[in-house]
Ligand SMILES: NC(=O)c1ccc[n+]([C@@H]2O[C@H](COP(=O)([O-])OP(=O)(O)OC[C@H]3O[C@@H](n4cnc5c(N)ncnc54)[C@H](OP(=O)(O)O)[C@@H]3O)[C@@H](O)[C@H]2O)c1
């Protein structure tokens with residue numbers, strides 16, 4: 001199963017909006033077929049592995065990172081493929097997170113006399129597809145917030161000057177994060193200050209699993225801009241891929257201007273004439289967005305954290321001090337007492353070039369509140 005997880009990982013930059021899935025066919029202790037899902041519309045991992053195994057699949061064990069599908073989608077059901085090939089045993093890491101299908105694939109196999117087991121390396125398999133799983137289980141995308149700061153937690157000088165805080169290596173790491181995301185979100189504050197591109201600027205050589213020359217998927221770019229202040233000349237509108245501008249005030253003339261400049265527009269009014277973040281998440285779910293990367297300033301980053309929409313925060317910390325007049329990471333008004341702190345759990349710490357990357361997640365046990 002560990003090998004199947006590695007295979008699934010090869011689909012990191014291409015399967016979206018489908019899940020990353022890997023499969024291994026093992027006969028008498030020997031691997032006779034390997035496969036992974038590359039792209040929506042193309043064969044699933046099981047099909048690739050079964051083709052490679054051929055006749056040797058008869059009586060073999062299939063290891064799959066996700067429960068085999070049992071419905072006719074863009075490709076025929078994998079349960080049919082496994083049964084036709086005569087596989088004797090199917091071990092999957094996790095059941096399908098879609099509550100409408102969960103367990104049905106396994107039941108079909110089991111009723112046909114195949115021995116089935118689930119749960120092997122389940123947490124590794126879940127980590128392959130945080131967005132797909134969250135969208136299926138909760139009807140929301142998985143949101144990662146990425147921030148670059150000095151070691152003293154500053155994101156810009158008081159003047160607003162901020163380029164570049166982190167090293168080239170950290171910025172390349174962010175490029176890979178973008179390439180694996182379904183959408184990149186920013187606020188109008190960042191757009192007006194930086195005129196960012198928010199695109200993937202890597203080659204296929206930099207992205208494991210991609211074929212040389214294969215087209216790189218550009219994530220949907222989303223700008224939160226309540227009053228449609230995005231200039232029609234913004235760089236983001238000139239690049240390949242789709243840019244969605246989300247506003248909160250009905251202004252047909254401005255919306256038409258932005259559409260004319262190549263943007264899609266979405267009206268999503270919330271409290272205080274700002275974008276309703278929860279409703280926006282529902283809209284992104286409707287668009288089959290699995291993983292969102294929030295790359296924004298302290299205002300929107302703070303709002304998203306306060307509303308409990310952020311699942312993971314990636315802090316890239318550069319080894320310098322920017323002083324106490326510099327700007328902070330999250331605008332969080334109303335945090336006055338120690339008990340108001342937002343508790344996080346650190347999931348990972350590593351060096352990226354000369355910088356440090358800390359991955360943290362909201363801590364539901366709230367240990368910081370108690371200590
Ligand atoms: N260090 C880093 O990692 C990093 C990353 C990105 C940006 N930055 C820096 O951050 C600075 C900009 O930060 P910022 O705080 O001014 O802007 P921001 O967080 O990028 O955008 C905030 C704006 O988004 C709009 N918005 C719409 N709906 C919202 C909602 N529900 N909640 C919150 N905001 C909503 C608001 O303007 P409207 O009400 O007009 O819509 C708000 O002022 C720039 O200097 C940039 O360089 C740093």
Ligand SMILES: [Zn+2]
Nearest residue numbers: 044068069078
């Ligand atoms: Zn399938």
